[in-house]
Structures are given as structure tokens and as C-alpha cells.
Amino acid sequence: MNPTATSIKLTNCAKTFADGTQALKPLNLTVKAGETIVLLGPSGCGKTTLLRIIAGLEATDQGGEIYFNQQNMTSIAIEKRNIGMVFQSYALFPNMSVAQNIVYGLKIRKLKPQAIKQRLDEMLEMMQIEALAHRRIDQLSGGQRQRVALARAIAVRPNLLLLDEPLTALDASLRDRLRSEISELLQKLGITSIYVTHDQSEAMALADRIVVMDEGRIVQIGSPYDIYHRPKNEFVANFVGNVNQHPHVFNTDYLTLFRPEDAEIVEPSKGEFEAKIMSVLFLGDKSRLTLDCGFKKPIYVDTTLRQDFKTGMTISIYVEPERLIRLKTTDNSSAAVKES
Amino acid sequence: MRNKWLFRAQLIFTLLVCSFLIVPVILSALAGITQNFFLGIKSGITLHWLGEVWQLYSGTIYLSLLIAIWCLIATLAIGVPAAYVLAKQNGKLARFIEEIIVLPIAIPGLAIALALIINYGGFRDFRTSWGFILVGHILYTLPFMLRSVLAVLSSTNFHELEESAASLGASFWQRFFTIILPNAKSGILAGALMVVTLSIGEFNLTWMLHTPETKTLPVGLADSYASMRLEVASAYTLIFFVMIIPLLIAMQKLSQKTNKV
Numbered sequence: 001m002n003p004t005a006t007s008i009k010l011t012n013c014a015k016t017f018a019d020g021t022q023a024l025k026p027l028n029l030t031v032k033a034g035e036t037i038v039l040l041g042p043s044g045c046g047k048t049t050l051l052r053i054i055a056g057l058e059a060t061d062q063g064g065e066i067y068f069n070q071q072n073m074t075s076i077a078i079e080k081r082n083i084g085m086v087f088q089s090y091a092l093f094p095n096m097s098v099a100q101n102i103v104y105g106l107k108i109r110k111l112k113p114q115a116i117k118q119r120l121d122e123m124l125e126m127m128q129i130e131a132l133a134h135r136r137i138d139q140l141s142g143g144q145r146q147r148v149a150l151a152r153a154i155a156v157r158p159n160l161l162l163l164d165e166p167l168t169a170l171d172a173s174l175r176d177r178l179r180s181e182i183s184e185l186l187q188k189l190g191i192t193s194i195y196v197t198h199d200q201s202e203a204m205a206l207a208d209r210i211v212v213m214d215e216g217r218i219v220q221i222g223s224p225y226d227i228y229h230r231p232k233n234e235f236v237a238n239f240v241g242n243v244n245q246h247p248h249v250f251n252t253d254y255l256t257l258f259r260p261e262d263a264e265i266v267e268p269s270k271g272e273f274e275a276k277i278m279s280v281l282f283l284g285d286k287s288r289l290t291l292d293c294g295f296k297k298p299i300y301v302d303t304t305l306r307q308d309f310k311t312g313m314t315i316s317i318y319v320e321p322e323r324l325i326r327l328k329t330t331d332n333s334s335a336a337v338k339e340s
Numbered sequence: 341m342r343n344k345w346l347f348r349a350q351l352i353f354t355l356l357v358c359s360f361l362i363v364p365v366i367l368s369a370l371a372g373i374t375q376n377f378f379l380g381i382k383s384g385i386t387l388h389w390l391g392e393v394w395q396l397y398s399g400t401i402y403l404s405l406l407i408a409i410w411c412l413i414a415t416l417a418i419g420v421p422a423a424y425v426l427a428k429q430n431g432k433l434a435r436f437i438e439e440i441i442v443l444p445i446a447i448p449g450l451a452i453a454l455a456l457i458i459n460y461g462g463f464r465d466f467r468t469s470w471g472f473i474l475v476g477h478i479l480y481t482l483p484f485m486l487r488s489v490l491a492v493l494s495s496t497n498f499h500e501l502e503e504s505a506a507s508l509g510a511s512f513w514q515r516f517f518t519i520i521l522p523n524a525k526s527g528i529l530a531g532a533l534m535v536v537t538l539s540i541g542e543f544n545l546t547w548m549l550h551t552p553e554t555k556t557l558p559v560g561l562a563d564s565y566a567s568m569r570l571e572v573a574s575a576y577t578l579i580f581f582v583m584i585i586p587l588l589i590a591m592q593k594l595s596q597k598t599n600k601v
Binding site for chain 2: 083092093094095104153162
């Protein structure tokens with residue numbers, strides 16, 4: 001871990017906009033030094049607002065407080081917070097070259113030319129963009145812009161790195177590659193980082209802890225493993241992956257769910273219920289079956305069995321009891337159920 | 341085959357329209373350097389009329405340039421910050437203010453001049469100074485500067501650029517000078533050329549606002565058309581062209597450049 005890493009504490013932070021809409025309900029959040037936190041949620045859940053409050057681009061409502069380490073930063077302007085920020089559109093300065101973009105924060109900090117040069121070379125090498133140093137911004141591809149934006153943000157050795165959906169503007173294959181690069185980078189740097197995304201796979205791959213948000217509230221905080229396997233309510237269960245309602249376990253107090261990959265296709269004698277295959281999506285490494293078991297909603301099952309499933313076949317399904325997700329139904333009344 | 345004829349017909353028509361517009365300009369320019377316009381060019385070419393214009397009207401040329409420069413300074417000082425603020429605000433009030441500032445484009449120059457005279461004509465020293473004309477010119481040219489800068493600012497996501505500069509530690513003034521101004525440069529330049537061109541050529545307003553002591557070039561032109569030999573008036577026009585055409589060409593070049601980017 002980076003010895004200079006900063007811990008973050010938010011207490012009672014809320015945001016009401018001028019038109020009266022409350023984007024963020026009062027919330028508390030602690031981020032440990034060196035930790036990578038991902039704020040995950042659908043658009044309009046308040047995750048970007050929360051990030052902007054931490055950055056200092058928005059002020060929290062009266063009563064909210066923000067601490068970096070033990071220092072109260074609530075009324076400190078963004079330019080004095082020593083953060084690094086990567087924007088969704090990268091916000092690179094079009095009037096400057098790649099190198100000038102990267103050293104912008106260093107020049108503002110009035111570092112000596114020698115130190116600036118050294119830091120620039122270090123950043124160019126780290127992000128593997130040495131060849132681009134003198135290019136203009138409009139001569140860069142999306143992935144290259146992304147690297148420059150990251151280099152610029154970390155060049156100033158920030159206390160805190162904030163990333164606002166940095167991969168959204170890229171195509172899928174590039175997104176996957178940069179995702180693992182960012183993950184490695186964050187590990188290596190050990191900077192406290194807060195990453196905003198609506199993409200659950202990005203959140204899983206990057207986060208030490210995921211903060212799931214919905215309608216301006218924090219719904220659940222936990223490790224990716226916890227969030228996936230022990231979701232607190234149906235909204236979280238649905239948002240971080242696909243989930244089925246178990247057709248045969250009925251209880252008015254509990255909702256019993258299971259994930260598509262936790263269902264086993266077994267011999268009829270061992271099955272809990274039978275279902276008819278409505279469609280088969282063969283993905284190579286696995287098949288996704290859409291099943292009808294006389295229930296309103298279809299059931300999705302992922303299987304790695306080497307069997308050529310056909311529409312219309314009837315199969316038997318078994319889910320191990322410890323793999324079932326049980327949720328108190330009262331928790332779900334307020335949570336929006338996302339159709340997946 | 342038919343297409344070829346159509347093309348020729350169109351070309352001829354276009355050339356005719358162009359010559360309809362350009363021939364008088366050329367004739368006028370020629371008249372300014374001809375000994376005697378009624379005898380034609382064979383009477384000889386001379387710079388005499390230009391010299392005469394210079395003697396009679398050089399004051400108006402200086403005054404026009406002086407007013408144009410001050411007008412530019414004022415519209416830069418008012419227009420650029422105003423465009424920045426208006427681009428930053430999305431509210432109804434901002435749009436309303438924008439409309440108000442742009443209003444002088446729609447109002448006849450004479451009406452603006454009349455309003456100025458009614459309201460401020462009583463301040464004698466002000467009324468008789470060229471400052472009075474300057475105020476009119478600023479009112480008239482400000483919308484062009486504002487619109488031009490505003491257009492550039494709204495086409496770049498300068499809001500996010502500024503936020504990212506702030507996140508890197510830049511204070512407001514550092515952001516303004518290192519990010520906002522350089523990125524609005526093309527709009528500022530285009531606006532500046534427009535302001536200078538319009539100010540030098542402005543007649544409507546100026547004709548109402550001027551005094552015998554404060555004549556600008558276009559007012560002097562009108563004066564010479566009314567009271568001087570045709571050759572003098574033409575020589576005067578020639579000087580006006582020489583001043584204004586490079587500005588127009590620069591404006592054209594600049595807009596081509598910005599369109600390409």
C-alpha cells in the first residue's frame with residue numbers, strides 16, 4: 001500500500017439541486033486509505049453526484065461533511081484538494097499537446113522544469129504512450145485519449161483518484177483491455193480511488209468494495225463476492241447479475257432466488273422441478289437456456305454441460321440449498337426490480 | 341450533351357450576376373485614379389485625387405480607425421466575459437439577457453441613434469465627442485462578438501475542460517487564461533475581425549451621431565458624394581476598399597480554417 005494514501009470519510013452528505021430534486025439522500029461513507037471503491041448503479045442513482053461532491057465540483061447540502069484523512073475538506077475548493085480526476089469524455093485540453101496536457105497540473109504546482117520533465121517521462125512510459133507525446137489531442141484514438149487522461153490525473157500524485165465512467169465511450173474489446181490495465185495500475189499505485197460505473201462487470205473486476213446505489217441512496221456496500229452472492233435485496237441481486245425466482249419454494253416472508261449458473265441439470269429423479277426449454281443461446285463455453293416451468297417469468301439457466309440442447313426438450317433442474325439467495329420480502333417493497 | 345449546355349448557361353448567368361456586382365466597383369475604383377472621368381481612362385492616370393482626399397478627409401480615416409480600435413477593445417472586454425458567463429448559465433435569465441444584447445442587430449441603426457441622442461444628447465461634452473459615436477458602435481457590434489465567442493464555447497465542452505483544469509489545481513484565472521481563452525481563440529478572432537469591419541463601415545448610426553467635428557470615413561464618403569467631384573468621391577471609395585477588403589478576406593480565411601477543424 002502507498003504510505004501517503006488518504007482515507008475518505010463522508011458524513012451526512014446530501015445533494016438537493018436548485019430545482020428541488022434531491023439527487024442524493026443524506027449518506028455516510030468511509031473509504032480506507034489505498035482502497036478502490038466502485039460506485040455502481042443505474043443512471044440517475046446519484047453516483048456521479050456523489051463523486052462530484054467528493055471531488056469538490058458540487059457542494060454538499062448543509063450539514064454534510066467531507067474528510068480527507070482527518071482533515072475537514074467540506075469547504076475546500078476542488079483546486080486545493082489535490083485530487084486526480086478522469087472524466088467520461090476525458091476532457092483533454094485541445095489547445096495543448098499530449099505532453100502539455102500531462103504536465104498541466106505540474107506546471108500549476110510550479111514544479112522545477114527538471115522535475116516536470118522527469119515526471120512526464122515516467123508517465124509516458126507507465127501508460128506506454130511515449131510515441132504520442134507531441135501529438136495533438138484530435139489525432140488520438142479513444143483508447144489513447146483514455147491513457148492520456150489517466151496519465152494527466154496521476155501525474156500530480158493525487159491523494160485521491162476519481163474516475164467517472166472512464167470506459168463508457170470506448171468499444172467493447174478496448175473496454176475489456178483497459179479495464180484490466182486500470183485494475184493493475186490502481187493496484188500498483190495504491191492510491192485511494194473512487195470509480196463510478198453502471199457496468200457491473202467493471203465494478204466486479206476493479207473494486208475492493210462495491211457501493212451499490214439506487215435512487216440517491218446507498219443500498220449495499222460489500223466486496224464484489226458479497227454483493228454477487230449475498231445481495232441485500234432484489235434490486236442488488238438483479239443489478240449485479242441475472243437472477244431467477246425459485247418456482248417451488250414459496251414463503252410469504254422470503255423471496256428465494258438463484259443465479260443461472262447455480263442451477264444444475266439433473267436426472268428426472270433428482271430434480272426439484274421440471275421445465276421446458278423455450279430457447280437455447282449457445283455461447284461456446286456455455287449455453288444459456290430459457291426455460292418455462294409454468295411460472296409467469298421464464299427461468300434462465302447457464303450450463304457448461306456438453307449436450308446439444310434443443311428447444312422443446314423437457315429437463316429437470318436442481319439448485320443446491322446453500323446456493324439459494326433468500327431475501328426478506330419486506331426489503332423489496334421499495335426496491336425497483338430491474339428486468340434483465 | 342444537354343448537361344453541358346445547361347452548365348454553360350448556368351456559368352454565363354453566374355458570370356453576368358458577378359459582373360453586375362463587380363463592374364461598378366471596378367469602374368468606381370478606376371474613376372478614383374482617372375484624370376477626368378468623363379473623358380475616360382485615356383485622359384490619363386493620376387494619384388492627384390487620392391492626394392486631395394487625403395488632404396480633405398484624412399481626419400475621418402484616422403477617426404474611423406481610432407473608433408474601430410476602441411470599439412474592438414470594448415467589445416473584447418465586455419463580450420468575451422459576457423459570452424463566458426452566458427455559456428455557463430443555462431437558465432431562462434441567461435437566454436433573456438443574450439436576446440437583449442443581440443437586439444441591436446434587429447433594431448434599425450437610426451432608431452438606436454435616436455434613442456442615444458434623446459437620452460444622452462443633453463450631456464454636451466459627451467454629445468460632441470467621438471465617444472458618442474463609439475458608444476453607438478459598441479452597441480451595434482457587441483452582439484457579433486458575443487455570438488461568435490458563444491458559438492465556439494457552446495461547441496466545445498469547455499465546462500468539463502474547466503472542471504478538469506480545476507481538478508488539476510488551476511485557479512479561476514489560471515483556467516481562464518490557459519484553457520478558456522486559447523480554446524475560444526477562433527471565435528474571438530472571428531468576432532474581432534467582424535467588429536472592426538462593421539465599425540469601419542458603419543454609416544446609419546454614425547450619420548445620426550456625428551457632428552461636423554466628428555466625421556468618420558463613411559460619413560465623409562456621403563459628404564464627398566454629395567458635394568465633391570466624382571473623381572474625389574471615387575478616390576475616397578478606393579481608400580475605403582483598400583482598408584476594408586483585407587479585413588473581409590481575413591474573415592473569410594479564418595472561417596474556412598475554423599470550419600476545417
